[in-house]
Amino acid sequence: MKTTSSPSSMIRDLTEGPVAAQLMRFALPLFLSNALQAVYNLVDMIVVGNYIGKAGLSAVSIGGDILHLLTFVAMGFSSAGQVIIARAVGAKRYDEVKKTIGTMFTFLLSISLVIAGTCYCLRFSVLRWLNTPSASEQYTMDYMVTCVCGLVFIYGYNIVSAILRGMGDSKRPFVFIAIAAVLNTVLDILFVKYWGLAVFGAALATVIGQGVSFLAAILYLYRHRESFGFDFQPASFRIEKATLMRLLALGIPMAIQSAAVSFSKIVLMAWINLFDVTYSALAGIYNKINMMAGVLSMSFTTAGSTMVGQNMAAGKNRRVNQILLLVLGIGLALGGVGTMIMLCWPEGIYAIFTSDADVLAVAGVLTVPVILNFYGAATRSACFSLINGSGRPRLNLAVAIIDGVIARIGLAALLGFALQLDCFGFWIGDALAGFMPFLIGGIFYLSGRWKAPQLK
Secondary structure (H helix, E strand, O other), X not given: OOOOOOOOOOOOOOXXXXXXXXXXXXXXXXXXXXXXXXXXXXXXXXXXXXXXXXXXXXXXXXXXXXXXXXXXXXHHHHHHHHHHHHHHHHOOOHHHHHHHHHHHHHHHHHHHHHHHHHHHHOHHHHHHHOOOOHHHHHHHHHHHHHHHHOHHHHHHHHHHHHHHHHOOOOHHHHHHHHHHHHHHHHHHHHHHHHOOOHHHHHHHHHHHHXXXXXXXXXXXXXXXXXXXXXXXOHHHHOOOHHHHHHHHHHHHHHHHHHHHHHHHHXXXXXXXXXXXXXXXXXXXXXXHHHHHHHHHHHHHHHHHHHHHHHHHHOOOHHXXXXXXXXXXXXHHHHHHHHHHHHHHOHHHHHHOOOOOHHXXXXXXXXXXXXXHHHHHHHHHHHHHHHHHHOOOHHHHHHHHHHHHHHHHHHHHXXXXXXXXXXXXXXXXHHHHHOOHHHHHHHHHHHHOHHHOOOOO
């Protein structure tokens, strides 16, 4: 690959300067972006839970899990594209950056349309497979179908964010998700509370927010196209075979990892739905609290992966060690803060989501699993920073299968069914499985094999 001079002041070098300062400057905007995205997702549940009740809460919970599963390709391949771009920036291969951008756009947006069409055709079967409670069935259908129609916007936003973050820019994605979060919040209240559109209104607000955010991001890239060498001409969106193969090699394991975890949650949701709509609603609260913990995990994983990728490409392995220790230490410290909040104020946390007495009466069953998830999320950050940043697709695939399928479903079934702990067992099994990536990543780190990255 020909090496060219840098075309961009937008591209940020993360291989120089104090590691802690670089990590925090890069991770803070990511955290704010992810926090806004989490709030964005929480708003639907909070508004619906307080104005519609547990049937609506159940619908948003089930529909949200379905939507998350459908975005696994976007998350996996955009993360892979981010790593490829980061490593190309670190090695100063700017022609590769341009080809990766065009290939990602065409490939992922095409995939989003195929997935959306398939899900729409199977919409009735999907609700049946998930044992959707009859009390929330129509609400769930409204939420799922509406969000599926906006799937292309989710994929598009992930693409643009991956491009910018791979170049070291984590501030602009924050601005774009802030637009979506504010718009979604305003429209949620307007559509659900004042216009009486129920769960459909919450889903419509989500899609509109995503669409506006994506269009703003595309406009920004287009206006600054000369800064990073992508001209947005039709020919630039041609899929380059070598680039696609590189994207597939790293993206497939990352996508499978995301899909495996999402699939396990779908399976758990189907089991929980065998009880009643109260536990289905409670599952939504559990997932949303864990999503907030995942905000920190994703932020430091994304920052850590980009920094590890650039520094390994530049041959600075000593800085990689410092990055990993910082990511792990910060995650554990924040996990401790979350633990104190859950132990001191659990009732207040659960009451944010709903005022339904039936749901709040059994909500205490979530406290221990939620706390375990805080530490699982913290340890995963360091693990995936190393695995993703060093470009290890096979190891990523192994983690996906062990964590997402074998451990989560296996432990949940053992504790929930075999030991008859019911929903508590399902959630404990899910939480314990979250430590598997750290176990595998720790062995990989101690082996020293990460020092010879496979991704070129």
